[in-house]
Amino acid sequence: MLRTSRGAASALGVLLLAGAAFGQDAEPIKLGVLEDQSGDFALATIGKVHAIQLAAEEINAAGGIDGRPLELVEYDTQSDNTRYQEFMRRALQRDKVDVVFAGFSSASREAYRPIVNQFDGLAFYNNQYEGGVCDANMIVTGAVPEQQFSTLLPYMIENYGPNVYTIAADYNFGQISAEWVRNIVAENGGTMVGEEFIPLGVSQFSQTIQNIQGAKPDFVVTLLVGTAQASYYEQAGAANLNLPMASSVNVGQGYEHKRFTPPSLKDMYATVNYVEEIDSPASKEFVEKFRAKFPDEPYINQEASNSYAAVYLYKQLVERAKSTELAEIRKVIAEGDVCVDGPGGQMCIDPKSQHVSHTIHLAHVTEDHSVEFPTKWEAIKPYWLGEAGCDLTVSDPSEQYTPSNPPPANG
Amino acid sequence: MDIFNLIFSFLYQFGDAFAFLVLSACGLAVIFGMMGVINLAHGEFIMCGAYVSTSAAHAGLPLPLAIIAGAVAAGIAGMIVELAVIRPLYQRPLDTIVATWGISMIVTQGTLIVLGPSMQGVGTPFGSFTLGGYSYSVYRVILMIAAVGTLVLLWLMFTRTRFGLLSRATIQVPHVAEAMGVNTNLIYSLTFGLGAGLAGLAGGLYAPTMTLVPTMGASFMVEAFVTVVVGGADIFLGTAPAAAILGIIKAALTGWQGQLAGQIGLLIAVIIVIRILPRGISGKILKERA
Numbered sequence: 001m002l003r004t005s006r007g008a009a010s011a012l013g014v015l016l017l018a019g020a021a022f023g024q025d026a027e028p029i030k031l032g033v034l035e036d037q038s039g040d041f042a043l044a045t046i047g048k049v050h051a052i053q054l055a056a057e058e059i060n061a062a063g064g065i066d067g068r069p070l071e072l073v074e075y076d077t078q079s080d081n082t083r084y085q086e087f088m089r090r091a092l093q094r095d096k097v098d099v100v101f102a103g104f105s106s107a108s109r110e111a112y113r114p115i116v117n118q119f120d121g122l123a124f125y126n127n128q129y130e131g132g133v134c135d136a137n138m139i140v141t142g143a144v145p146e147q148q149f150s151t152l153l154p155y156m157i158e159n160y161g162p163n164v165y166t167i168a169a170d171y172n173f174g175q176i177s178a179e180w181v182r183n184i185v186a187e188n189g190g191t192m193v194g195e196e197f198i199p200l201g202v203s204q205f206s207q208t209i210q211n212i213q214g215a216k217p218d219f220v221v222t223l224l225v226g227t228a229q230a231s232y233y234e235q236a237g238a239a240n241l242n243l244p245m246a247s248s249v250n251v252g253q254g255y256e257h258k259r260f261t262p263p264s265l266k267d268m269y270a271t272v273n274y275v276e277e278i279d280s281p282a283s284k285e286f287v288e289k290f291r292a293k294f295p296d297e298p299y300i301n302q303e304a305s306n307s308y309a310a311v312y313l314y315k316q317l318v319e320r321a322k323s324t325e326l327a328e329i330r331k332v333i334a335e336g337d338v339c340v341d342g343p344g345g346q347m348c349i350d351p352k353s354q355h356v357s358h359t360i361h362l363a364h365v366t367e368d369h370s371v372e373f374p375t376k377w378e379a380i381k382p383y384w385l386g387e388a389g390c391d392l393t394v395s396d397p398s399e400q401y402t403p404s405n406p407p408p409a410n411g
Numbered sequence: 412m413d414i415f416n417l418i419f420s421f422l423y424q425f426g427d428a429f430a431f432l433v434l435s436a437c438g439l440a441v442i443f444g445m446m447g448v449i450n451l452a453h454g455e456f457i458m459c460g461a462y463v464s465t466s467a468a469h470a471g472l473p474l475p476l477a478i479i480a481g482a483v484a485a486g487i488a489g490m491i492v493e494l495a496v497i498r499p500l501y502q503r504p505l506d507t508i509v510a511t512w513g514i515s516m517i518v519t520q521g522t523l524i525v526l527g528p529s530m531q532g533v534g535t536p537f538g539s540f541t542l543g544g545y546s547y548s549v550y551r552v553i554l555m556i557a558a559v560g561t562l563v564l565l566w567l568m569f570t571r572t573r574f575g576l577l578s579r580a581t582i583q584v585p586h587v588a589e590a591m592g593v594n595t596n597l598i599y600s601l602t603f604g605l606g607a608g609l610a611g612l613a614g615g616l617y618a619p620t621m622t623l624v625p626t627m628g629a630s631f632m633v634e635a636f637v638t639v640v641v642g643g644a645d646i647f648l649g650t651a652p653a654a655a656i657l658g659i660i661k662a663a664l665t666g667w668q669g670q671l672a673g674q675i676g677l678l679i680a681v682i683i684v685i686r687i688l689p690r691g692i693s694g695k696i697l698k699e700r701a
Binding site: 207231259 | 420423424427428431519520523527528529531532533534535538539541544545546547548550551619620621622623624626627629630633662665666669670671673674
């Protein structure tokens with residue numbers, strides 16, 4: 001049902017990337033891009049749009065996907081969940097795109113996901129998140145808690161001590177991630193000495209800092225989201241809180257270490273599947289290509305890398321399926337060997353959950369805000385959904401599960 | 412000794428909340444409280460002050476001068492906005508909502524396009540001090556002093572200077588002031604500029620402690636409007652006591668149950684105050700006095 005059609009090219013923001021290399025008859029493959037190019041999340045997501053543009057340009061220069069040019073249909077979702085719903089409907093219904101790359105916050109993903117289900121479309125969510133989405137219409141290329149916390153927290157407990165304090169953004173991402181932190185801390189013999197949820201948009205942390213000092217943790221898990229909440233680091237630094245920090249979401253996404261004056265992020269540890277400092281040939285090549293096209297890009301973050309790799313994952317899926325039909329693409333996913341070498345390492349799609357395995361790098365921010373990598377973990381699988389009973393090759397519940405709300409036992 | 416620490420830490424948190432409420436609300440108290448313009452671009456004047464003062468500090472100006480430069484820049488921007496957009500709308504307060512909201516969106520998005528998604532901060536100066544197991548930022552104490560200082564200066568300006576007298580006269584009964592030979596257009600413009608400049612001052616003062624992004628003004632808006640609505644039209648009888656009461660509520664609830672409780676407490680306080688004091692604290696005081 002998602003066949004491409006001509007005539008919708010008048011859509012706002014349509015970017016024709018097709019060059020003269022393609023024949024008159026090669027119908028373009030349309031990729032909808034719904035990302036926040038303005039509003040509170042824009043800082044972390046403009047790079048995703050640029051990464052998709054870069055990948056599309058490379059693919060078109062090399063002959064397109066299966067001989068067909070890749071055409072981007074871009075919408076600015078303005079960090080606003082209702083915009084996601086409007087534009088998702090427009091992209092699938094009017095523009096008839098073949099695939100959509102959409103979403104930064106988990107709230108926005110949950111806002112548009114029912115619409116993708118309704119039209120039986122295919123959406124890539126290229127963001128790290130709290131995990132648990134078991135939906136055949138979604139492919140998630142971002143890292144999930146079992147990949148980020150099961151590596152990060154044992155390292156922190158071993159190196160700094162067992163007492164943990166969590167501050168998290170107060171919405172589905174922060175709440176569910178904090179639940180993961182509680183579970184993994186307990187499994188590793190640690191103790192939660194405190195937990196605080198911060199409403200989105202809060203920028204003053206004086207009292208929170210004091211609450212943390214009162215609880216005397218060995219390290220603080222920061223799951224802060226949005227630019228307002230990032231003010232925490234500056235204020236904690238100014239109050240000389242001086243505690244090591246661990247995060248699944250900071251540094252790799254909002255490049256706080258580049259934006260704040262050292263040493264406010266000293267001893268921040270983040271598990272990322274990519275940041276631009278990674279010192280590998282693939283990473284260096286990616287940074288070089290990116291900066292050649294977008295010289296003013298302030299930072300190439302994890303989500304930009306995921307989005308870039310996701311375009312190549314999609315290319316491989318379509319070329320192997322010889323179709324843009326979801327059913328054909330999912331047959332290819334079920335073969336279990338869909339992998340690309342992303343800028344941060346190999347990424348393979350897990351057929352049960354349609355999530356992606358990653359090389360997880362431990363990024364340590366030093367006193368002068370340079371980044372070093374004490375260790376990395378290769379081929380970390382998004383195992384939780386599969387183990388908990390989500391198997392998209394058998395059934396498609398289109399639900400989001402959490403550790404306290406797992407899939408029903410009979411599957 | 413422990414009691415002393417407890418009291419000090421509460422006073423510090425109260426002072427911190429008080430300073431944030433006073434500084435975010437002062438400019439709005441002038442523009443919304445006094446002049447009746449519902450200024451949804453208040454946050455953007457704050458952002459303007461923050462950006463200008465940070466750029467000035469990066470350019471080598473000492474921080475206090477840079478903060479003043481931010482306030483002056485926001486004030487000038489305010490006077491331009493007043494002249495170009497607000498002037499025909501003084502008798503149409505609801506239309507000012509749409510006009511200032513539009514300005515807010517244009518400025519936020521324009522800044523994003525021209526200056527990019529964020530700006531490198533200057534870092535919080537002056538370090539920290541330790542008392543009874545807790546460490547505190549020195550700069551936040553300076554913010555408290557700045558809040559009180561701003562209130563005192565404003566009080567002197569409105570009660571002891573000719574500008575203050577003319578400004579109050581113009582806003583209370585414009586046609587009589589005009590008949591007495593006051594250039595009311597100029598006074599309106601200067602008063603609006605003062606409000607915008609105070610917003611810029613808040614931006615400049617908080618810039619070293621915050622993320623500098625085009626949308627940063629939004630995180631001041633709730634507190635600013637809440638304080639002005641609770642306080643009512645008068646800055647000294649309204650904004651200051653409102654900030655004190657709300658500061659106690661916010662510090663106590665945040666310390667007890669976290670940020671969410673603090674936010675909820677703030678909003679519940681407004682609902683209660685609007686219900687029993689429809690014209691705010693100062694409306695009540697002034698009515699009793701009359």
